[in-house]
Amino acid sequence: MATIIAVANQKGGVGKTDVSVNLSCYLASMDNRVLLIDLDPQANATDYLTEEAPMVSAAELLMDPKISASEALIRTRIENLDLIPSRATLSATQVQLAADLEMQFKIKNKLKGLTEYSYIIIDTPPSLGVLTINALTAAHEVLIPVQTHYFALDGVAHLLDTIKKVRTSLNPKLTVRGIVLTMYDKRTYLSRQVKQKVTTEFNGKVFNAIIPHNIRLAESPSYHQPIMVYAPKSPGAKAYMQLAKEFAR
Amino acid sequence: MATIIAVANQKGGVGKTDVSVNLSCYLASMDNRVLLIDLDPQANATDYLTEEAPMVSAAELLMDPKISASEALIRTRIENLDLIPSRATLSATQVQLAADLEMQFKIKNKLKGLTEYSYIIIDTPPSLGVLTINALTAAHEVLIPVQTHYFALDGVAHLLDTIKKVRTSLNPKLTVRGIVLTMYDKRTYLSRQVKQKVTTEFNGKVFNAIIPHNIRLAESPSYHQPIMVYAPKSPGAKAYMQLAKEFAR
Numbered sequence: 001m002a003t004i005i006a007v008a009n010q011k012g013g014v015g016k017t018d019v020s021v022n023l024s025c026y027l028a029s030m031d032n033r034v035l036l037i038d039l040d041p042q043a044n045a046t047d048y049l050t051e052e053a054p055m056v057s058a059a060e061l062l063m064d065p066k067i068s069a070s071e072a073l074i075r076t077r078i079e080n081l082d083l084i085p086s087r088a089t090l091s092a093t094q095v096q097l098a099a100d101l102e103m104q105f106k107i108k109n110k111l112k113g114l115t116e117y118s119y120i121i122i123d124t125p126p127s128l129g130v131l132t133i134n135a136l137t138a139a140h141e142v143l144i145p146v147q148t149h150y151f152a153l154d155g156v157a158h159l160l161d162t163i164k165k166v167r168t169s170l171n172p173k174l175t176v177r178g179i180v181l182t183m184y185d186k187r188t189y190l191s192r193q194v195k196q197k198v199t200t201e202f203n204g205k206v207f208n209a210i211i212p213h214n215i216r217l218a219e220s221p222s223y224h225q226p227i228m229v230y231a232p233k234s235p236g237a238k239a240y241m242q243l244a245k246e247f248a249r
Numbered sequence: 250m251a252t253i254i255a256v257a258n259q260k261g262g263v264g265k266t267d268v269s270v271n272l273s274c275y276l277a278s279m280d281n282r283v284l285l286i287d288l289d290p291q292a293n294a295t296d297y298l299t300e301e302a303p304m305v306s307a308a309e310l311l312m313d314p315k316i317s318a319s320e321a322l323i324r325t326r327i328e329n330l331d332l333i334p335s336r337a338t339l340s341a342t343q344v345q346l347a348a349d350l351e352m353q354f355k356i357k358n359k360l361k362g363l364t365e366y367s368y369i370i371i372d373t374p375p376s377l378g379v380l381t382i383n384a385l386t387a388a389h390e391v392l393i394p395v396q397t398h399y400f401a402l403d404g405v406a407h408l409l410d411t412i413k414k415v416r417t418s419l420n421p422k423l424t425v426r427g428i429v430l431t432m433y434d435k436r437t438y439l440s441r442q443v444k445q446k447v448t449t450e451f452n453g454k455v456f457n458a459i460i461p462h463n464i465r466l467a468e469s470p471s472y473h474q475p476i477m478v479y480a481p482k483s484p485g486a487k488a489y490m491q492l493a494k495e496f497a498r
C-alpha cells in the first residue's frame with residue numbers, strides 16, 4: 001500500500017519540484033519502488049527525468065476515464081523510479097476539469113489500482129487550484145517545501161488552512177508530514193531568521209535535513225538529471241540523501 | 250491616459266512581485282503618478298507597502314460592481330504611489346469569477362475611469378488563471394521578469410503563447426514591453442548562460458538593466474519597505490533605478 005505524498009506550497013519557486021524529484025530519487029535508491037507524478041502544466045519535474053515529449057501524460061490520466069495510471073507511467077533511467085509525466089496540455093485540462101462535478105477525485109481514483117509502489121510523490125503547481133486540490137485529495141500526507149525568505153510563514157499558514165478544508169470536506173485522512181526548509185543560505189541573517197521562526201512556529205514538524213542553496217541543484221535540470229546523478233557529492237545531494245533517510249524513518 | 254502594464258510569468262518565484270513593487274517606486278520617484286494593483290491572493294506586493302489589513306481590496310473590486318477603483322485604492326508612504334491591495338479573500342474570488350461570463354474584463358472595466366496616473370502596474374500570481382488573464386486583458390503591455398535559471402526559456406515561450414491568444418480573442422492592443430532578467434548571479438556559469446540564451450532568443454526585447462541577486466531585495470519586504478527606502482544604495486536599488494529610467498525611456 002503506497003504512501004501518497006503531495007508536495008505542495010502555493011508560493012512560487014520554493015523548491016517543490018527540486019524536492020519532488022530529488023527526494024524521489026534517493027528514496028528509490030534505498031530499494032523503494034517510487035512513482036513520481038508531475039501534476040504541473042509547467043512540466044519542470046518531467047524535465048529532470050526525460051528528454052522526450054511523453055505519449056501519454058497526467059493530462060490524459062485526469063481527463064480520459066479509459067486511461068489507467070499504469071498506461072500513463074514511464075520507467076526513468078533511475079532504478080526503481082517511475083514517472084507520470086506532464087506537458088503543457090495539462091493547462092487546458094485544468095480549465096476543463098474545473099467544470100466537472102467530481103473534479104477533485106480524478107487522481108485519487110486513478111491511483112487506486114497501484115500496489116507495487118512504496119511511495120507515490122506528486123509535484124504540484126504554485127496555486128491552490130484544481131490540480132493541487134487533486135493531489136491533496138489523493139494524498140495521505142503533505143510535504144511542504146519552504147524557502148528561507150520572508151514570505152515563507154504567511155504562505156505556510158494559508159496552505160495549512162487549505163489542508164484543513166480538504167481534510168474536512170474531501171480527505172479526512174490527510175496529514176501534514178512535515179516542512180522541509182529549502183534554498184537555505186546560512187551566511188545570510190534573513191535565512192537564519194526565517195529558519196528560526198519556522199522551526200519555532202512548527203516545532204516538531206520541520207525536518208532536520210535542510211536543503212542548502214547550492215548552484216549544482218539549479219544546474220542539474222539543464223542536463224535532464226537529478227542531483228543524485230549530476231553531482232552526487234555536492235552539498236545539495238548530501239542534504240537530499242539525509243532528507244530521504246529521515247523521511248523513510 | 251495611463252499605460253497599463255501586466256507583470257507576468259506563470260513560473261513561480263522569478264521576481265514578479267519584486268519587480269512590480271520596486272519598478273513602481275522608482276517610476277513614482279521620477280514624478281510619475283503610479284498605481285500598483287496587487288492581483289495575487291498571496292498579497293506579497295501589498296506586504297511591501299502596508300502593514301494593515303486593507304478595508305477594500307482587489308477582490309471586492311473584481312466582484313462588486315458598485316465598488317470603483319478609486320474606492321479600492323490607498324495612498325502609500327511613497328510619494329506618487331497608490332496601491333490597490335490584495336488579501337487572501339482574492340482566492341475565493343478567483344473561484345467565483347471563473348463562473349462569470351465576463352470574467353476576463355473585470356479589471357479592464359474598473360480601470361476605465363482612472364485618468365490621473367501615468368502608469369498602472371499589475372502584479373499577478375504564478376498561473377495563467379482568471380486573475381492573470383484579467384491583467385492581460387486590461388493591459389497595454391506585458392513586462393516579463395525572468396530568473397536566470399534553467400526553466401526560464403520554456404516558461405517564457407509558454408507565456409508568449411498565452412499572450413498571443415489573449416491578443417487574438419480578448420485584447421488586440423496587447424504588446425510585450427520586454428523581459429527583465431532577475432536574480433542574476435554573474436559568478437555562476439548557469440546565470441551567464443541563461444542570460445546569454447534569453448538575450449539571443451529575444452533580441453531587442455531584453456532590458457539592459459539586470460536585477461542582480463542581492464540579499465537586500467529579499468530582506469526589504471520583511472520591513473514592509475521597498476528597496477528604495479530600505480537600502481537605496483544597494484546593487485538591487487541601483488538596478489531598479491536603472492530599469493525605471495530605461496522603462497520610462
Ligand SMILES: Nc1ncnc2c1ncn2[C@@H]1O[C@H](COP(=O)(O)OP(=O)(O)OP(=O)(O)O)[C@@H](O)[C@H]1O
Binds near residue numbers: 015040262
Ligand atoms: N536549493 C537550491 N539551490 C539552488 N537552486 C535551487 C534550489 N532549489 C531549487 N533551485 C532552483 O530554483 C528554481 C525554483 O525551484 P523549483 O522549480 O524547484 O521551485 P518550485 O516551487 O517547484 O517552483 P514553481 O512554484 O514554479 O513550481 C529552479 O530554477 C531550481 O532549479
Ligand SMILES: Nc1ncnc2c1ncn2[C@@H]1O[C@H](COP(=O)(O)OP(=O)(O)OP(=O)(O)O)[C@@H](O)[C@H]1O
Binds near residue numbers: 263264373460461464
Ligand atoms: N534579485 C533578488 N535577489 C534576492 N532575492 C530576491 C530577488 N528578487 C526577489 N527576491 C526574493 O525571492 C523570492 C521570490 O521573489 P518574488 O516573490 O518577487 O517572485 P514572484 O515571481 O513574485 O513569486 P510568485 O510566483 O510566488 O508570485 C522573494 O522572497 C523575494 O523577496
Ligand SMILES: [Mg+2]
Binds near residue numbers: 016125
Ligand atoms: Mg515546480
Ligand SMILES: [Mg+2]
Binds near residue numbers: 265266289293373374
Ligand atoms: Mg509574486
